[in-house]
Amino acid sequence: MKIIFKRATVVTSRNQKVQDVFVDGGKIVAAFDEKEADKVINASGKFLLPGVIDPHVHFRTPGAPEKETWETGTRAAAMGGVTTILDMPNTNPSTTNAAALKEKRELVKGKSFVNYGFFAGATEDVEALKTMKGIVGVKLYMASSTGDLLLDRPDVWEEVFAAAKKMNVPVVVHAEKESRIRAGQRDCACAREATEAALDLRKKIGGRLHIAHLSCKSELDLLREYRDKNVTCEVTPHHLFFTMDDAEDGFLKMNPPLRTVMDVEALWRGLLDGTVSCIATDHAPHTRKEKEQDFEAAPAGVPGVEFSLPLMLNAVNEGKWPLERLVLLMSEKPAETFGLKSKGRVAEGYDADLILVDMEMKAEVEAKNVESKCGWTPYEYFNLKGWPVLTMVNGEVVMDKRKIVGEMVGEEVKVG
Secondary structure: OOEEEEEEEEEOOOOEEEEEEEEEOOEEEOOOOHHHOOEEEEOOOOEEEEOEEEEEEOOOOOOOOOOOOHHHHHHHHHHOOEEEEEEOOOOOOOOOOHHHHHHHHHHHOOOOOOEEEEEEEOOOOHHHHHOOOOOOEEEEEOOOOOOOOEOOOHHHHHHHHHHHHHHOOOEEEEOOOHHHHHOOOOOHHHHHHHHHHHHHHHHHHOOOEEEOOOOOHHHHHHHHHHOOOOEEEEEOHHHHHOOHHHOOOHHHOOOOOOOOHHHHHHHHHHHHHOOOOEEOOOEOOOOHHHHOOOOOOOOOOOOOOOOHHHHHHHHHHOOOOOHHHHHHHHHHHHHHHOOEOOOOOOOOOOEOOEEEEEEEEEEEOOHHHOOOOOOOOOOOOOEEEEEEEEEEEOOEEEEEOOEEOOOOOOOEOOEO
16 A cells, blocks of 8 residues: 655654655655555644554463453554564463464464564573574573563573574563562662673673663663673663652552662663663553552553553653654664664665654543553553554554554564
8 A cells, every 4th residue: 555644744863854754565665656645644743753662562472361462462552653562471381482482473473453573581491492483582581570481590591691692682681689589679789780690691601682671770870881782771661650659559560660769860861871772661461350459469560562652752742851862762772672674764665664643632541541451551640742643554554543443464573
């Protein structure tokens, strides 16, 4: 289908420019005659951005359809302007070998509103890891979290780093120190010591390292000191918009936990100074019934894929960071970090994964409108200014005027 976005304000990490953008066959292409277009979209006064790439989600397939299904998770993504998600391996069964990866691929094929990729889970069976093809990275749980993928053996960590280096994919670490967790000390020292261990491993073995859901000032200080192009990190919206003082019940329980005001302020500085590479949601839905338990009994994790972009657009309107920086950390850098070919930019030859944003639109986040299967969000009652009003995936419009209108056209990403 041939589509033209007329007079859109195209945003890159460097600038903004009013122009027409042409789409044909799922790609952004050179200009063609308007008479040839199947559809012309009036984008005057709105901003055209590359689709958001969320490099950290848990869509619960297979094993927990009561929390999320692939269809509901990708609907939520499309509604939020996210055109590509990268799914974590701690499902049931875990994605730790070629057979499990094949099963997951078969389960989700044809059931996705957005594009997707898969992480492999690291276990003591490093040989099984080496057989997994087409993955976007290797997830290493240095400490306990949801699922059964804890791997707290430093000797095996070295083997995992070496295998990932040979596979030319990053190791993504859940960086907390298991011994401190068992001692009841899930604090910033717990995170910092594990991050330091991961950095030492990367220095020794080589390859690429990505720190998941970084949450503490002390971790940022480590990364500033380390400064290596092969080391990247991500920050979640919940660590940017909540502090430990907000965690009054199980609904704001997650791993790593919420931190202090000082840490939150440091994370925002990290977004601006280049220390932080990506925004990732760690979208981890649970049912209301599960989260209504007391804090200790409630499972860790919050949904986020649907509202990460509106939250960060609202931050642009509040002057916390520029729109160009948003495009860098939510589109360009995630594509670069995880080797996603032809994604993350509004440029000729790139995939037509695009979002149209109305920076003047105001709306309150309401649970009744949540697309995620879990039916709740920690951002309920937030009043946000700046929303995606159209989402295009592979050249097909899947969300328009805040409603899902398209088919499930998402495909597995190509990496390399």
